[in-house]
């Protein structure tokens with residue numbers, strides 16, 4: 001059984017974000033809450049977008065208190081702001097943190113339950129106000145996904161999953177990525193690669209998702225280094241497109257152990273999502289290989305590996321390729337390097353098993369396995 005439900009229009013192109021005013025006009029919105037963060041604003045990314053809204057006679061107010069790994073307070077504040085300003089539409093401009101804040105605030109506006117009570121699948125009962133997303137990183141794919149992630153008071157990253165969370169329109173404007181520093185291109189790009197690899201290799205079968213995932217892996221494998229080197233709009237365009245494809249793939253086919261283990265790392269130790277995924281990815285791939293060697297061989301081939309004898313050898317070469325990518329992109333080698341403390345492991349192991357992505361991981365996984373992977377990725381072995 002598999003299903004394809006993608007109720008989002010995707011607009012891609014240089015300067016596509018400056019058509020945003022007419023997008024909201026056609027949605028019959030007259031006052032839009034723009035959700036973003038200080039980094040995006042300081043990079044000057046909102047100027048032309050706000051002008052486009054004003055030119056189309058769409059009023060806008062700015063909610064700019066988005067924090068990384070948005071928490072309950074952040075998304076409730078955004079909801080309260082929308083209501084007090086009597087808005088009738090939402091525009092998210094930023095990375096996954098801004099888009100997820102906009103989605104969660106939207107869910108709170110039309111649903112009476114607390115946000116964490118909507119955690120899991122299918123608990124958002126009513127559609128959101130009209131929501132358009134403009135991503136400015138090349139990672140999360142949140143502009144097309146059916147999920148928002150909100151950190152609760154216990155540092156647990158609660159995934160809220162519903163087709164209502166898919167934005168009406170995703171506007172992909174590669175020009176907005178030119179201000180991204182190399183470290184963010186690298187980290188968010190490795191996040192997108194992780195999405196595609198997990199969606200392709202986990203236990204769920206969805207050919208459309210696989211097709212998007214393979215294309216995303218191919219594009220990221222070729223574009224991530226030149227994009228992170230700076231000044232290459234073509235490579236950034238490819239990364240942006242690929243991260244959206246990867247988002248489609250995991251919306252249809254979900255994820256795996258990397259995400260189950262990286263969410264506690266971000267929730268407890270504040271390691272950025274992309275960095276946490278990038279550090280864990282080769283360790284989890286190595287562990288998972290025997291669970292789905294054919295799937296990981298496909299990953300390797302999409303990354304450009306040729307000429308290995310046998311499926312397992314090809315799959316292993318894919319892991320080496322990912323290790324090499326992390327190294328060339330300057331991703332920290334271990335969790336020790338980014339300030340994670342070993343005494344957090346017991347709680348992180350417990351939280352890993354709260355994720356639905358463990359059950360669909362290509363290889364059965366025990367608490368001991370997770371502990372070994374955390375320890376190895378802590379030490380950088």
Ligand code: NAD
Pocket residue numbers: 037038039040043045067068069070094095096097098100136137138139140141142145146147148149157176177178179180181184188191273274
């Ligand atoms: P982010 O949104 O947290 O942004 C990271 C930093 O990059 C911020 O300081 C921001 O100001 C800055 N930034 C963003 N765009 C910039 C630009 N063009 N120029 C300069 N600076 C820029 O990072 P992210 O990795 O995109 O998002 C991570 C969040 O997304 C996490 O909370 C994660 O859980 C969530 N996520 C959501 C989904 C989903 O489908 N909903 C999927 C994966 C991750």
